[in-house]
Amino acid sequence: MQLPGRLAAAIEVLSDLETRHRPASEALRDWGVSHRFAGSGDRAAIGNLVYDALRRRASHAYAMATDTPRALVLSVAVRDWGETPEGLVESFATDRFAPDAITSGELARLSAPDPLADAPDAVRADLPDWIVPLFAEAFGAEAVAEGVGLTARPPVDLRVNRLKSDLARVEKGLKRFAPQRAPIVPDGLRLAPGTRAARTPNVLVDEGYLKGWFEVQDAGSQTVAALAGAVAGTQVLDYCAGAGGKTLALASDMDNHGQIFAHDADRNRLAPIYDRLKRAGVRNVQTRPPDPELLEDLNGHMDLVLVDAPCTGTGTWRRRPDTKWRLSPEQLAVRVGEQAEILDEATKFVRPGGHVAYITCSLLPPENTGTIAGFRSRHPEFVPADHFALWAKAFPDTAAVPGLGRDALWLSPARSDTDGFFISVLEKRA
Numbered sequence: 001m002q003l004p005g006r007l008a009a010a011i012e013v014l015s016d017l018e019t020r021h022r023p024a025s026e027a028l029r030d031w032g033v034s035h036r037f038a039g040s041g042d043r044a045a046i047g048n049l050v051y052d053a054l055r056r057r058a059s060h061a062y063a064m065a066t067d068t069p070r071a072l073v074l075s076v077a078v079r080d081w082g083e084t085p086e087g088l089v090e091s092f093a094t095d096r097f098a099p100d101a102i103t104s105g106e107l108a109r110l111s112a113p114d115p116l117a118d119a120p121d122a123v124r125a126d127l128p129d130w131i132v133p134l135f136a137e138a139f140g141a142e143a144v145a146e147g148v149g150l151t152a153r154p155p156v157d158l159r160v161n162r163l164k165s166d167l168a169r170v171e172k173g174l175k176r177f178a179p180q181r182a183p184i185v186p187d188g189l190r191l192a193p194g195t196r197a198a199r200t201p202n203v204l205v206d207e208g209y210l211k212g213w214f215e216v217q218d219a220g221s222q223t224v225a226a227l228a229g230a231v232a233g234t235q236v237l238d239y240c241a242g243a244g245g246k247t248l249a250l251a252s253d254m255d256n257h258g259q260i261f262a263h264d265a266d267r268n269r270l271a272p273i274y275d276r277l278k279r280a281g282v283r284n285v286q287t288r289p290p291d292p293e294l295l296e297d298l299n300g301h302m303d304l305v306l307v308d309a310p311c312t313g314t315g316t317w318r319r320r321p322d323t324k325w326r327l328s329p330e331q332l333a334v335r336v337g338e339q340a341e342i343l344d345e346a347t348k349f350v351r352p353g354g355h356v357a358y359i360t361c362s363l364l365p366p367e368n369t370g371t372i373a374g375f376r377s378r379h380p381e382f383v384p385a386d387h388f389a390l391w392a393k394a395f396p397d398t399a400a401v402p403g404l405g406r407d408a409l410w411l412s413p414a415r416s417d418t419d420g421f422f423i424s425v426l427e428k429r430a
Contacts, residue, residue: 016031024321055151135363170213186398212279220411220416223421225306227423234303237261240306242273261285310335311339343358350428355428363410407424
């Protein structure tokens with residue numbers, strides 16, 4: 001397929017999203033199944049067009065004066081992929097798979113030199129209108145810049161598994177992908193995102209991954225896992241373990257010494273952890289399925305309880321931009337309620353002098369500082385740890401990032417060149 005045919009396919013996928021209100025990954029998968037003539041390069045290019053359109057949907061729609069799938073894709077081709085309006089007109093005329101010919105009105109919009117000059121903050125930040133005040137609360141004058149940071153293509157970040165390998169070996173094995181050191185974390189490598197139609201490197205079929213030498217994990221996720229402060233010989237409960245990404249990171253930090261209990265309220269989310277633990281060579285993890293009775297023996301005994309709470313995922317909008325436009329205030333309110341319940345439940349497992357580390361991949365204050373403030377009002381025995389000291393211990397050779405405060409850490413693409421994360425570590429006083 002040539003570019004015009006790929007643009008037509010991206011328009012078709014975006015139209016499907018608009019009609020059926022489902023995740024972009026599902027729509028792209030189904031399009032590929034029903035168009036088997038399309039090669040892997042075509043599917044990658046179409047996926048890139050769709051995700052690029054969703055990352056900057058507000059600004060592309062503003063520039064084109066309409067948010068139709070066709071307008072979004074044409075704007076991406078010119079403003080993100082570097083095509084010229086005249087070049088598109090010419091290529092459309094010679095490709096039978098191309099969309100309908102570009103109109104004079106579309107040509108004028110595509111040729112406008114600075115279409116966002118007078119755009120409101122929500123458009124310039126590519127955020128839903130109701131999210132802008134929350135970003136302003138979190139980031140002040142940098143709110144628009146933080147929104148823009150979530151519109152770029154994300155890299156592929158890897159965490160070297162020190163239980164089985166080391167940075168130099170993994171770096172050498174992935175040399176063909178030109179890996180760079182990831183920000184902040186000492187065991188992180190980064191594969192840069194491609195441009196235009198470039199495919200994302202599939203490291204899951206690499207020999208090193210299959211041998212357990214590394215895991216795919218954003219540098220921000222690695223950072224907050226390290227900041228939680230798990231050390232060899234301690235007792236740790238990963239209360240919302242999910243597929244086990246942070247569990248594996250904690251096991252590596254603990255060098256397989258001590259004990260980690262991996263629990264999740266959803267058996268389906270927890271299911272992948274078993275194969276991952278085996279591949280990574282982790283020996284100090286016990287899984288605890290979602291049965292409250294199976295956790296009773298841990299009450300009051302944990303040195304650290306990690307609560308990687310279910311959240312809106314706003315910090316991952318680079319990777320899942322379709323969720324940005326589906327999120328509602330009602331959904332946020334539900335998440336905040338769930339987080340309060342989970343934190344209250346987690347407190348009973350922490351011993352006096354132990355810690356709870358509350359983590360979200362969200363950038364919204366109600367889920368972060370708001371949840372922590374409510375928790376502390378209900379549980380005054382928990383007080384924030386000194387996060388400057390935690391940082392110095394976890395990353396002695398790395399300068400602190402702008403989002404670090406004494407009581408918490410905020411990470412974001414604009415601040416730390418990672419996905420968005422929040423962490424607050426609290427100590428349980430006797």
